[in-house]
Amino acid sequence: MKPKFAMYWAASCGGCEIAVLNTHEKILDVDANFDVVFWPVAMDAKYRDVEAMEDGSILLTLFNGGIRNDENEHIAKLLRQKSKILVAFGSCACEGCIPGLANLSPVGEIVQTAFHTLTTDNLHELYPRSSFDVPEGELYIPKLEKVLRPLDHVVDVDYYMPGCPPESHQIAAVVDLVIKVVKGEAELPPKGSVIGAGDSTVCDECPRARNVKFIKQFNRIQDVAPVDPTLCLLEQGIPCNGPATRSGCNARCPNAGAQCIGCYGPAEGVLDYGARLITAFASVIDANDPDEIEKILDGIPDPVGQIYRFNLAGSLLKANREAWKVK
Amino acid sequence: MTDTTFEPTIIGFTCNWCSYRAADLAGTARMKYAPNVRLIRLMCSGRLDPTFVLRALSQGADGVMITGCHPGECHYIEQNYKALRRYLLLKRVLKGMGIEPERVKLVWASAAEGAKFAAETTAFVEEIRKLGPLHWRKKSDQFSVISEAEQKEVAA
Amino acid sequence: MNKYLFYPGCSMESSAKAYMESLNTILEPLDLHFEEIEDWNCCGATEYLGINLIPAYSLIARNLALASKQKNGTRTVVAPCSACYLNLAKADYYMQERPSLGEKVNEALQAGGLQYTPGTLDVRHLIDILVYDVGLEAIRSQVIRPLTGLRVAPYMGCMLPRPDYKHRWSDHEHPTELDDVLRALGADVIDYPLTTSCCGGHMTQIGPETAFELIRRLVADADERSAQMMATVCPMCQMNVDAYQNEMNHYFGTDYHMPILFFTQLMGLAFGREPKELGIGAELVSSRNALANIGVEVPVTQEPSAPKKKDEGLPMPRRWTKHEGKKEAVK
């Protein structure tokens, strides 16, 4: 009997699922080696079918998306119970990713924005309700939680696979590894490890030339003309998150002429990703006068968005204070 | 609205060469100051990793005081300027996270300025007292699900 | 950058009319554009700050508020009067330095729908603009009648260089800006150690004996160094040295005749204007003889005679003077 495989999509965009399909023929290896028991986006399955499974009967679960509502939380706990290896798959599950940026706003504001904005006519002031009675019975909509949480804030996670989404070649490598483990040809890395990524940072894989940096002005990349295609972007005053971001993507963005935005998360052993970028950007500022420093910092208009774009929910503070404060 | 019974907890980071010695001097001179600050000795304000501040705030500190040698007087020549740069960016980040930037304060105090250290500490405690508790750790309500009624209430 | 907001101050319309007239003649040649602050009010002069701070600062700050509203592509306010300059600069400085004062002043301004953020304007004195914006070279290039042979004592007065909030002057004690301008006009500028000594200020009104001594020192030293005249940048200095010189002479039994003109009057002369256009001849201690040295003829003007007092009360005894007192004591 083939080992069982599951994949779930919580609060995320679905890009991770596409990335899995992007492994091309490697997907066939998954099918050949695993019995796919639960993968809502790819096949029909009912939660109750999973609930009925024996604990620990699923060998590998790739869980993508953060925990935003009580349904996400329920399935996370359920899959934890049923799986031997639970992988936080992709940036959302690892550290919140873009959906985590909603942690900068209280839930009320989020609902308000979604259901009552300039572009949304909500003539009858209708807002989602968690339950609603219809003739056929009671309808149920998951309830929002105060903030979005990464998977490991809710359940114990075995491995982390960062990236938004994880690079397909990395997924393929991980699939290969698990198949080998199943065949007894390899051993699993220690629990809690980050898999499918490097140990260093994006700069390690970035081909751009680097020197000692003295920055007198930060600029958005679109305001720098021309951008030197061979020189470190940070050195050109463009806030590039590469120095603090885990390697593994082959420096895809800097290679394409754009700055790294940090989707692979912090490097090994780092407690707070944003703190690393605060100190990285501050360290290259070439000024001692407080006013001059402030002026240079004005070049980073949205510091939180800049340094926590993918990591807010997984950061030490996790969310904006206002988001916590909701009664 | 200030909570009169609120006693802030503050973590202070001090430079081994100046402000930690200023604190020692305040002690030797028996100067009294507010007991709310708990000090951590670093070799230099340049050692201050923003992570330390974020950790302190997320672990229940209501404020963080960073002290270093006066500009131009750093024992490591110029590292306090590096602390200053980080501090200014960190404050912007804290503001973005909804934390009053005044909760983190950078104070220059030389080894001879025991009185200044004591006065700044007491003043900072009062500033934080005015701001009220940070309450980052009230775990009880951190992750609760928003009820339907609340959802309506906040939306309205 | 030759456009400025202009705060004339009360003197320029009355006692220092000659300063205003002569200033107007040099603006065009130096390509300066002064835009008067609309509805400006008195700066409180030297007295008011000593009486009640908040109203005094509010009085001054009203002008700053008006100026910052009017800001017309420039943030520089020019004051030709040293007292006005000092008051405006002082208000700007202390409103910033002591936020609580700034708040109170703004609260007062609020009543008139005005507001001023300290630091938004740059308050400067006329001579600062001439030396550091226009430049000595530009001044020199306009000289068509050099003042060669005119020995002038450059008298800056005490309010201009101190306390120098923004480090504008070459030196607090012995600033050389006025010397430089006069030298650029070709004048023979003497080393005048009392250049920043006090003229007595409003002591002429409340304690004339003190002021007389201060005026005497100024005039006596200029005379000692064979200056033919003094030149100043301040209406109050000009008035005290000019209008009280006679009384001072009487008080000490001396006979000094030291004319004092505004530096702008000398600039006008050097730029080829006629004494009449520059208000020369209106001074009480006539500069006629001094200017004759450089071939300038000052027309005799009908000096407005002092309005006769009506004989209403009882006659006053003559004022006591130190000079008289001494004589009597000897007898």
Next chain:
Amino acid sequence: MTERIGVYVCHCGSNIAGVVDVVDVANWAAEKLGRQGVVIAREYKFMCSSLGQELIEKDIKELRLTRIVVAACSPHLHEKTFRIAAKNAGLNPYLVELASIREQVSWVHTDKTVATQKAKAVVSGAVSRVIENQALDELKVPINPNTLVVGGGIAGIQAALEIANAGFHVYLVEREPSIGGHMAQFDKTFPTLDCSACILTPRMVEAGTHPNITLMTWSEVEKVTGYVGSFNVTIRKKARFVNEELCTGCGICEEKCPKKVIDDVYEAGLGYRKAVYTPFAQAVPKYPVMDTQNCTYFLKGTCKACEKFCPTGAIDFNQTDQFINVEVGNIILATGYDLFDARKVSNYGYGRLPNVFTSLEFERLSNAAGPTNGNIVLRDGKTTPQSVGIIHCVGSRDRNFNNYCSVICCMQGLKFAHLVHERTGATVYNFYIDMRTAYKAYDEFYQRVLEEGTLFVRGKVAEVTDAARHSNEKGKLIIQTEDTLAGKQRRIPVDMVILSSGLQPRHDAKEVGKLFGISCSTDGWFTEKHPKLDPVATMTEGIYIAGCAQGPKDIPSSVAQGAAASARVLDKILQKEVALEPVRASVDKEKCSGCRICNGLCPYHAILFLEKEQVTEINLALCQGCGTCVAACPAGAISGTGFSNEQILAQIDGLLMENLEMV
């Protein structure tokens, strides 16, 4: 492995126990911190006593303790004591942590409950931290026995001679053409009034001829790399345009040179020298230098009178600057001071009023070898003054200029008063704020000058002017001052004014400090390691300071500091190797991505970028352990011993332990 931690709470007599309930703290630690690994918590009257130390040593052995927390006074006082105790018991000394509950708790708080609570928090923080402490070994580096002394004034000469006499080699580098420094300009020295040149020149000659001293004048240090024990120093030997091998120092070139130049350095602007010159007759070395700014040949391409007349053909117009590399183990900086520019105090009229002189000008005036052969005369060069005013504290103790006391000015002013009195018989006034004549035989000198009839006016001089108010003031300089003893304003007319100008750090002290990796105080003097207990060492191992570079001081103190610095150097040399505090940063090359963000952060140049491997590396011996790079590394690849992230984060958590909701 779980740690076994011992906690020791000191009473410090009643210093701690008077305010903190030490028994409660110890009991609490034993009970509540047990799960962190605390196996024993004791309180004791004086932990630092030998009995207290023995207690710890015994526990380490018997209870197999692996970590120690001592809650007592500041670590700056007794950290070493307890580390040694741990070492004696076989525990690595760096596994000991001090929690300061005296300076930071009992001495600064009064409420017992609150103080005890805080003491618990501090202990908790120390316990959490000590778990993360690592056993560290001191770094040992060998010491190169050669020494570099920068600055050939009296302090530098003294330092160089001491080391050279002890048998070790010294490179003595001086910026000017001759050694001697300011002392060579003086006429007499206070309070003994012995001739400055008479006591200095033998020392200069000794330094110039000592087999263990390589003298390099007209030279400046260009670059310093390396660290204590092995510095590599690049010295720029400026072109003299005189071949030292051939020059005999006969002085014919100077005699024949047609160009006269005002000598701003040695003669303080009061005399002349030639374009090719030795600054003074007793100069060491005797070789002249060419002043290319003023030499007619360099300006116009013709003249070469010196070359024509030189009997040995030593003039060489093609000479260029040379760069010399030397290896040294220690460096002494004795770079001296600049005189405060008295023109800044414009109300004293220096530079405007001819007969106002600075102290250095007066030294030259009164010096028999000076421009007037020692005749004290007015600027006209001939008139002897009838009355002289000496103003103290010019530029010192003045918020407008320098806040500090320049130390020497009072004694210098008294010396001037004596000299004027002795040589001219003039009436002398001294205007002082406070008379500071501390040190041996100084006050006696003051008494002597008093008895000689010098007049003293206590008050800050407001102005020196030539604007006379009365006939007796005409043609004089009038000193306007407040006489605080008489309680009135005075105007004192004199013929000559001498400004006892203060001392200032060298104009380039900041850059020099940066070059050698040491810091300056806000005033600009080099910062000593400890103002009282270590006044000649600096924060940078192997770099010492002596003389006025450290702060204003007189000749005896400069000499003493020169000797003290050399003693410190000799101590290092004789030890042959030096142990460095193991607080250092290091790079995990696997994690380093070579982003180079840290590269510009180190003032000690300890961070090196390996181009080939594209990673950064830290030189352990150069690293001073400030930790800035550790905090800056965006990849978390740099870690620091002694103050690691783990230690600090654990301490934060410990200090904020939930059950410690303070007060």
